[in-house]
Amino acid sequence: LAKTTQPISMDSYEGQEVNITCSHNNIATNDYITWYQQFPSQGPRFIIQGYKTKVTNEVASLFIPADRKSSTLSLPRVSLSDTAVYYCLVGDMYTDYKLSFGAGTTVTVRA
Amino acid sequence: NAGVTQTPKFRVLKTGQSMTLLCAQDMNHEYMYWYRQDPGMGLRLIHYSVGEGTTAKGEVPDGYNVSRLKKQNFLLGLESAAPSQTSVYFCASSTPGSGTSRYEQYFGPGTRLTVT
Numbered sequence: 001l002a003k004t005t006q007p008i009s010m011d012s013y014e015g016q017e018v019n020i021t022c023s024h025n026n027i028a029t030n031d032y033i034t035w036y037q038q039f040p041s042q043g044p045r046f047i048i049q050g051y052k053t054k055v056t057n058e059v060a061s062l063f064i065p066a067d068r069k070s071s072t073l074s075l076p077r078v079s080l081s082d083t084a085v086y087y088c089l090v091g092d093m094y095t096d097y098k099l100s101f102g103a104g105t106t107v108t109v110r111a
Numbered sequence: 112n113a114g115v116t117q118t119p120k121f122r123v124l125k126t127g128q129s130m131t132l133l134c135a136q137d138m139n140h141e142y143m144y145w146y147r148q149d150p151g152m153g154l155r156l157i158h159y160s161v162g163e164g165t166t167a168k169g170e171v172p173d174g175y176n177v178s179r180l181k182k183q184n185f186l187l188g189l190e191s192a193a194p195s196q197t198s199v200y201f202c203a204s205s206t207p208g209s210g211t212s213r214y215e216q217y218f219g220p221g222t223r224l225t226v227t
Contacts, residue, residue: 041221043115043203046216087153089214096214098144098169099156103153
């Protein structure tokens with residue numbers, strides 16, 4: 001499993017866009033990039049996954065540059081309810097299924 | 112469709128006592144997992160199962176045992192609880208599909224365990 005590095009914490013205000021960048025310099029050819037979200041006192045929740053370029057769903061967007069050594073999770077127009085810990089994970093899409101969680105990024109949204 | 116449920120939600124044990132945490136899923140998933148999460152840290156994998164009757168050790172298996180007698184249930188046992196096992200325990204399940212579905216794990220609400 002490729003090692004990932006992400007900021008420990010980020011602060012934002014309601015209505016702003018939040019961008020969390022994850023570094024994964026030793027990402028392998030078959031690795032996918034996955035992001036999970038964990039609200040206080042709840043289990044993590046899968047939010048988005050991608051291999052290259054851009055992926056968008058109803059929750060977030062994921063931007064992956066051509067070299068895939070980093071990725072950026074973008075949360076548009078955050079609200080107080082987006083306060084959570086966000087985890088970046090990288091794993092082989094053909095062989096891996098066990099997740100390895102780091103400490104994640106704690107995003108705090110203020111009014 | 113309840114997803115993944117965990118029993119109990121809270122428990123306080125004295126050192127040396129034993130207990131079993133129950134995880135149940137109704138999504139017909141093959142894979143199930145037990146994690147622990149300590150304050151300010153990410154989740155660490157304790158044990159996992161890739162099918163009924165099979166279990167394997169994860170990152171931090173010492174002091175825990177597991178059983179998967181039925182596909183929908185995954186039990187986590189503490190034979191002799193220690194204060195170091197005070198943590199929040201999460202169960203998860205997933206399907207062994209190809210590509211992206213491998214990483215989409217569904218988590219339960221957690222069990223908060225305190226060992227005094």
